[in-house]
Amino acid sequence: MSEWRMxxxxxxxxxxxxxxxxxxxDFKVEREETRxxxxxxCPGYERETPPEIAAxxxxxxxxxxxxxxxxxxxxxxxxxxxCGCAVVAAYGVHRAMPGIGAHExxxxxxEHVRGLExxxxxxxxxxxxxxxxxxxxxxHPSWVEYIQVFKNVGRAAGASLEHTHSQIMALPFVPREVxxxxxxxxxxxxxxxxxxxxHELAEGSRVVVAGRHVVVFAPFASRxxxxxxxxxxxxxxxxxxANRAVLEEMASALRGALGRLAxxxxxxxxxxxxxxGPVNRAAGDFHWHLELLPRLTVPAGFEFGTxxxxxxxxxxxxxxxxxxxxxx
Amino acid sequence: MSEWRMxxxxxxxxxxxxxxxxxxxDFKVEREETRxxxxxxCPGYERETPPEIAAxxxxxxxxxxxxxxxxxxxxxxxxxxxCGCAVVAAYGVHRAMPGIGAHExxxxxxEHVRGLExxxxxxxxxxxxxxxxxxxxxxHPSWVEYIQVFKNVGRAAGASLEHTHSQIMALPFVPREVxxxxxxxxxxxxxxxxxxxxHELAEGSRVVVAGRHVVVFAPFASRxxxxxxxxxxxxxxxxxxANRAVLEEMASALRGALGRLAxxxxxxxxxxxxxxGPVNRAAGDFHWHLELLPRLTVPAGFEFGTxxxxxxxxxxxxxxxxxxxxxx
Numbered sequence: 292m293s294e295w296r297m298x299x300x301x302x303x304x305x306x307x308x309x310x311x312x313x314x315x316x317d318f319k320v321e322r323e324e325t326r327x328x329x330x331x332x333c334p335g336y337e338r339e340t341p342p343e344i345a346a347x348x349x350x351x352x353x354x355x356x357x358x359x360x361x362x363x364x365x366x367x368x369x370x371x372x373x374c375g376c377a378v379v380a381a382y383g384v385h386r387a388m389p390g391i392g393a394h395e396x397x398x399x400x401x402e403h404v405r406g407l408e409x410x411x412x413x414x415x416x417x418x419x420x421x422x423x424x425x426x427x428x429x430x431h432p433s434w435v436e437y438i439q440v441f442k443n444v445g446r447a448a449g450a451s452l453e454h455t456h457s458q459i460m461a462l463p464f465v466p467r468e469v470x471x472x473x474x475x476x477x478x479x480x481x482x483x484x485x486x487x488x489x490h491e492l493a494e495g496s497r498v499v500v501a502g503r504h505v506v507v508f509a510p511f512a513s514r515x516x517x518x519x520x521x522x523x524x525x526x527x528x529x530x531x532x533a534n535r536a537v538l539e540e541m542a543s544a545l546r547g548a549l550g551r552l553a554x555x556x557x558x559x560x561x562x563x564x565x566x567x568g569p570v571n572r573a574a575g576d577f578h579w580h581l582e583l584l585p586r587l588t589v590p591a592g593f594e595f596g597t598x599x600x601x602x603x604x605x606x607x608x609x610x611x612x613x614x615x616x617x618x619x
Numbered sequence: 620m621s622e623w624r625m626x627x628x629x630x631x632x633x634x635x636x637x638x639x640x641x642x643x644x645d646f647k648v649e650r651e652e653t654r655x656x657x658x659x660x661c662p663g664y665e666r667e668t669p670p671e672i673a674a675x676x677x678x679x680x681x682x683x684x685x686x687x688x689x690x691x692x693x694x695x696x697x698x699x700x701x702c703g704c705a706v707v708a709a710y711g712v713h714r715a716m717p718g719i720g721a722h723e724x725x726x727x728x729x730e731h732v733r734g735l736e737x738x739x740x741x742x743x744x745x746x747x748x749x750x751x752x753x754x755x756x757x758x759h760p761s762w763v764e765y766i767q768v769f770k771n772v773g774r775a776a777g778a779s780l781e782h783t784h785s786q787i788m789a790l791p792f793v794p795r796e797v798x799x800x801x802x803x804x805x806x807x808x809x810x811x812x813x814x815x816x817x818h819e820l821a822e823g824s825r826v827v828v829a830g831r832h833v834v835v836f837a838p839f840a841s842r843x844x845x846x847x848x849x850x851x852x853x854x855x856x857x858x859x860x861a862n863r864a865v866l867e868e869m870a871s872a873l874r875g876a877l878g879r880l881a882x883x884x885x886x887x888x889x890x891x892x893x894x895x896g897p898v899n900r901a902a903g904d905f906h907w908h909l910e911l912l913p914r915l916t917v918p919a920g921f922e923f924g925t926x927x928x929x930x931x932x933x934x935x936x937x938x939x940x941x942x943x944x945x946x947x
Contacts, residue, residue, distance in 0.1 A: 293699055293718030295791070297707070304792065306718055308698040370636040370921070370929045371621055379625070383822070384814040385839045390621030390634055441920025449919025458920065463623070464632065466925030486712040494711070511713045564924035584923055591777025592769025592786065593698070595912055596892035597794030601698045 298512040299483050301471040304599045305512040309608075318516055318556065318587040318604075323445055325453065328403025332454035340364040344395060345424065347417055360414065361421045362398040366458065369394035377434040377463035393429055393461035397421055403454050406444045407563065408549035410455070415542035422459065422565070423538070426531035429461040430570045437462045437469060437569050440530075445560025448586045457563075465569045472566060476526075476578050484578040485526050487511075497610045500547050504540045507548045509606030509613075516604035517556065517613070519548050519583040528568035528577035545581065551613045552585060560586040626840040627811050629799040632927045633840040637936075646844055646884065646915040646932075651773055653781060656731025660782035668692040672723060673752065675745055688742065689749045690726040694786065697722035705762040705791035721757055721789035725749055731782050734772045735891065736877035738783070743870035750787065750893070751866070754859035757789040758898045765790045765797060765897050768858075773888025776914045785891075793897045800894060804856075804906050812906040813854050815839075825938045828875050832868045835876045837934030837941075844932035845884065845941070847876050847911040856896035856905035873909065879941045880913060888914040 293308040331339035334357035343354050345363040352358025365372075371392025379388050399418040400410055407415060426438045442457040443450040465473070475483040491497055491508045499519060500507035507521045521544050523537050533541070545563075552559060562584045568577030594600050621636040659667035662685035671682050673691040680686025693700075699720025707716050727746040728738055735743060754766045770785040771778040793801070803811040819825055819836045827847060828835035835849045849872050851865050861869070873891075880887060890912045896905030922928055 292701075293697075295699075295716045295718055297714040299712055299714060303795065306698050306720075308696075308718065368636075368638060369621075370634050371623075373620075382839075383818045384627055384811065385818070386625040386627060387839075388623045390623055390636065392634075439921060439924050441924050443919045447917065449917040460921065462925070466927055467631065468924065468926040483712065490711045490713065511710075511715075562920040562923055564920050566924070582923075589775065589777040590918065591771040592890040592892050593767065593788065595890055595910075596767050596769050596796065596894070597790070598796040599794055 296512040298510065299487065300475040301468065303471075303512065303514075305514055306599070306601050307513075307605050308601055308603050309605050318559075323558075323560075325403075325405050328454065330403060330452065330454050332398045332452060332456060333403050334359070334401045337362075340396075341367060345421070345428075347421065357401070359398075359401065361400070361417045363421060363425060363459075364396050364398070366394040366396050371460065371462075374432050375434065377436075388463070391434060391463055393459070395425060395429075395459045397425070397457045397459065399455045399457065405453060405558070406455055406549060406553075406561075407442065408546055408553050410546065412543060412546065415546050416539050418457065419538050419542050422457065423531045423533070425459050426567070429459065430531075432461075434463050435461045435570050436464045437466060438531075438567070439466065440565035440567075442563040444563075445558075445586065448560035448562050448584075450560070469566060469569065473569070473577065476528075477576060482526050482578050484522065484580065488522055488524060496607045499551065499610050499613045500544045502540045502544055504537045505544045507544050509609045511606060513602055513604075513606040513609065514600040515584050515602060516587050517552060517559070517585045517609045518602075518606070519552075519609075519613075520580055521545055521548065521583065522578070522580040526578050528579060530565060530567035530579040533579070541581070545583075548583065548613070552583075555612050556585065556587070562586065624840040626838065627815065628803040629796065631799075631840065631842075633842055634927070634929050635841075635933050636929055636931050637933050646887075651886075651888075653731075653733050656782070658731060658780065658782050660726045660780060660784060661731055662687070662729045665690075668724075669695060673749070673756075675749065685729070687726075687729065689728070689745045691749060691753060691787075692724050692726070694722040694724050699788065699790075702760050703762065705764075716791070719762060719791055721787070723753060723757075723787045725753070725785045725787065727783045727785065733781060733886070734783055734877060734881075734889075735770065736874055736881050738874065740871060740874065743874050744867050746785065747866050747870050750785065751859045751861070753787050754895070757787065758859075760789075762791050763789045763898050764792050765794060766859075766895070767794065768893035768895075770891040772890075773886075773914065776888035776890050776912075778888070797894060797897065801897070801905065804854075805904060810854050810906050812850065812908065816850055816852060824935045827879065827938050827941045828872045830868045830872055832865045833872045835872050837937045839934060841930055841932075841934040841937065842928040843912050843930060844915050845880060845887070845913045845937045846930075846934070847880075847937075847941075848908055849873055849876065849911065850906070850908040854906050856907060858893060858895035858907040861907070869909070873911075876911065876941070880911075883940050884913065884915070890914065 337355040348359040567579040665683040676687040895907040
């Protein structure tokens with residue numbers, strides 16, 4: 292018997308249809324062989340990207356030359372760009388505004404590897420530190436309401452470049468997914484994500500990594516097989532202000548969870564999405580976290596029609612596969 | 620320069636990033652060759668499906684034997700099934716209920732063809748008539764709040780079976796996409812979809828098919844390249860009560876639009892989604908329509924993080940390609 296489950300942060304319903312799915316090898320993943328580098332994101336090819344915005348690089352090395360560990364450049368084909376007033380204009384019944392925003396690319400390592408799971412520990416922490424730095428730098432224009440950090444790995448997850456990188460967009464409004472969560476973290480009975488974290492740690496069946504500062508679990512109303520959330524235990528609204536200890540443990544927890552996913556599922560395509568507090572609100576108003584969405588199923592007519600999801604794998608089973616001794 | 624556009628029905632923002640896309644041949648479609656039948660949905664293989672629920676068939680032919688033109692069976696791997704009370708139970712902070720609902724499959728023709736565009740005119744009308752019949756039959760249990768009709772064509776659009784078919788699900792709540800639209804069709808200034816239809820017909824640049832009862836246009840805030848909406852001109856809430864003239868023109872308009880898409884894009888994968896009024900509301904409260912979503916781009920981290928979309932093709936360009944004389 293399947294079960295309807297509600298995500299208490301967004302009100303989104305998901306049907307966990309266990310009869311449709313089953314074991315990890317039932318999820319066909321089209322394997323992508325990593326091509327050998329070098330590619331336009333590799334050292335020595337810095338001229339292939341727009342000029343760099345920021346980098347962690349060896350002392351004495353010049354911008355747009357080798358010597359960097361993490362490098363940030365404008366997206367070569369930006370979805371949004373430029374500053375301006377976020378003034379909505381009417382075209383008859385329609386509403387529009389100029390495509391203002393920023394769209395940057397964070398190249399996470401000089402090595403031509405595929406995902407966050409391939410980074411060494413320090414490199415992963417540096418990536419998260421760079422996300423923080425760019426979140427702080429991008430929030431200054433008055434029209435910036437939200438900074439969206441995300442990562443696409445694998446063609447089925449929308450990646451067009453193989454060399455591991457993440458993307459950061461500054462947006463002139465608070466996205467509707469975040470707006471829905473805002474109400475839940477401000478619920479009269481207290482932050483619902485705090486309550487979920489307490490529940491998961493006490494119950495245990497969906498927990499994949501439990502640390503001192505961070506927990507990784509398969510959410511009760513997972514949209515996708517092997518969906519994982521990585522959440523700081525402390526109620527912190529602003530990812531950009533997270534301290535070094537939390538950041539280090541988050542990097543390690545993400546690498547651990549992605550490593551387990553890679554072993555159980557043979558390196559699936561995935562999206563990784565940061566949810567953090569809107570720019571122009573009190574930091575205590577949110578509870579930042581990362582959502583990891585393996586792309587093993589295809590959202591189709593049901594998902595686009597309703598906004599809800601069919602997930603063939605119960606999150607309890609996903610957590611069991613990922614914490615099985617053989618996958619450690 | 621790209622442009623932010625808002626869908627006035629849902630408040631969803633889309634960035635039309637024309638610099639990223641371009642001409643139809645820029646959208647790589649993985650061609651899928653149609654295999655020769657027969658398959659489990661072909662005549663003579665009726666035993667491969669669960670027993671039929673309804674069919675249009677030749678006089679004197681028995682259920683679950685050849686002789687049918689349109690055939691409805693339960694989905695062999697239903698996401699939801701069975702009746703019950705839609706009572707939400709609490710598991711600590713979490714909320715869930717049994718996976719009640721119905722999940723049926725409409726086999727649209729005995730011929731082993733791929734999409735609605737391959738049906739002859741009468742067969743297409745019969746398919747829509749069968750959707751109406753099942754929408755009426757499925758709405759009776761008191762827990763049914765919504766009937767979702769949808770269609771997945773091609774592997775990239777989530778189809779696991781090739782033989783053209785649609786799916787119908789009875790749901791114990793109103794989906795959030797429909798709930799968002801409900802507010803817009805009841806706006807104090809009048810139905811916003813009626814206003815959009817008037818605007819599109821007057822403005823013309825996004826219209827693909829303009830008929831006496833139905834208009835097909837590329838929506839102003841299209842999420843996907845070549846997204847099309849097929850909307851009855853009259854404000855009608857309940858698809859299941861649409862009259863024969865509207866239904867015939869809708870079938871013809873869909874076949875026409877899909878035929879043009881197939882020519883311009885070499886038969887892309889697509890989802891087709893019906894939006895109709897919730898079951899337990901006054902019919903006048905909605906404006907039913909169909910949304911056709913070609914799957915040429917992959918929703919990725921930005922889309923899942925924000926609930927918004929990046930679309931590299933302006934809908935005005937999509938309409939131009941589809942109405943170019945060469946594609947008629």
